[in-house]
Amino acid sequence: MKKIPVHFRPHKPTRYIYQKLTICKQCRTFTALDEQQCPACGKSSLVPVEQYAVSTAKRSMLTSLLIAVFIGLVGIFLSNTLLQMVLCGAAGLLLVTLLWFVQRQVMTQEMNRALLVLLQQDQDRLGQDLYRDWETAFSNWDTDKQLTYELLRELSTLLHNDTIRLQQVALLHYFALRKDMDLVLEPLLITNYDPLLADYIGELTKIKRDLIKDSAFQYVLNYELEILGLENGQDILAGVAGAAVRMKRYVLSYSGLVRRYAHKLPKDRFLRLYRMIQQNPHEMGDRLTSEVHRIYQEKYQWDPDFQESSIRG
Numbered sequence: 001m002k003k004i005p006v007h008f009r010p011h012k013p014t015r016y017i018y019q020k021l022t023i024c025k026q027c028r029t030f031t032a033l034d035e036q037q038c039p040a041c042g043k044s045s046l047v048p049v050e051q052y053a054v055s056t057a058k059r060s061m062l063t064s065l066l067i068a069v070f071i072g073l074v075g076i077f078l079s080n081t082l083l084q085m086v087l088c089g090a091a092g093l094l095l096v097t098l099l100w101f102v103q104r105q106v107m108t109q110e111m112n113r114a115l116l117v118l119l120q121q122d123q124d125r126l127g128q129d130l131y132r133d134w135e136t137a138f139s140n141w142d143t144d145k146q147l148t149y150e151l152l153r154e155l156s157t158l159l160h161n162d163t164i165r166l167q168q169v170a171l172l173h174y175f176a177l178r179k180d181m182d183l184v185l186e187p188l189l190i191t192n193y194d195p196l197l198a199d200y201i202g203e204l205t206k207i208k209r210d211l212i213k214d215s216a217f218q219y220v221l222n223y224e225l226e227i228l229g230l231e232n233g234q235d236i237l238a239g240v241a242g243a244a245v246r247m248k249r250y251v252l253s254y255s256g257l258v259r260r261y262a263h264k265l266p267k268d269r270f271l272r273l274y275r276m277i278q279q280n281p282h283e284m285g286d287r288l289t290s291e292v293h294r295i296y297q298e299k300y301q302w303d304p305d306f307q308e309s310s311i312r313g
């Protein structure tokens with residue numbers, strides 16, 4: 001299969017996941033896709049949910065202010081003497097000023113409360129709307145794989161399930177992956193074995209080793225036999241062992257995996273492992289230490305890079 005060269009549009013991370021959502025002011029439909037028009041009524045009335053919550057909170061505050069003004073006016077209207085009028089007027093003004101001052105202090109809390117009410121009251125609707133977004137994203141699969149991937153990536157911050165993860169992994173399989181791409185691994189790890197995910201991990205060991213962390217090592221260990229059944233299974237596992245070599249902690253935690261594929265490590269990764277063992281001669285376990293020595297004797301005994309490290313070590 002010919003891989004597609006792609007340049008992903010920048011993924012906008014948000015502090016809170018609800019910041020991905022917009023809501024239609026007309027029909028209260030939610031969407032997490034970067035749309036101009038409401039997907040339900042077609043009007044250009046989408047606003048971020050935060051903005052919507054701010055205006056809801058402001059509206060209820062304005063209502064309370066108007067009620068306070070009204071009470072003041074009624075007081076003035078019912079007064080019999082000028083003194084009563086002045087007193088009612090002053091009391092009304094004081095009430096409005098106090099209310100306005102308090103409202104200013106609690107604006108953020110009120111906004112958060114309005115937001116919570118909005119998201120909780122309309123939970124079912126939000127769920128349905130997100131599934132509609134998911135279908136919209138998926139409908140581009142045949143025509144624009146990059147767009148589909150980008151939309152699914154945005155949606156997966158709100159929808160958490162293995163199907164949407166696997167769809168992203170499957171799409172990544174079509175792309176020519178590069179170091180400078182904004183790639184992720186941990187959010188895409190699924191519970192079951194999937195050969196495309198194993199393959200993706202293998203690709204990452206070549207271009208973005210630092211994405212391979214504990215959960216990925218665990219995944220590979222859980223499905224080592226299945227991965228070995230793949231045509232490039234040995235290479236994937238050797239790549240993962242090479243990724244473990246970047247930290248002593250990983251070598252200690254996954255020493256079995258490192259030992260089983262140490263013979264397939266490229267020279268730079270093996271040299272790193274060799275030095276780690278030389279610097280920590282009693283910590284890395286007998287089996288791993290003896291395997292590394294065996295490989296060293298077999299392949300690198302006369303290699304000047306290793307000689308230098310022996311002296312230093």
Ligand SMILES: [Zn+2]
Nearest residue numbers: 024027038041
């Ligand atoms: Zn609408």
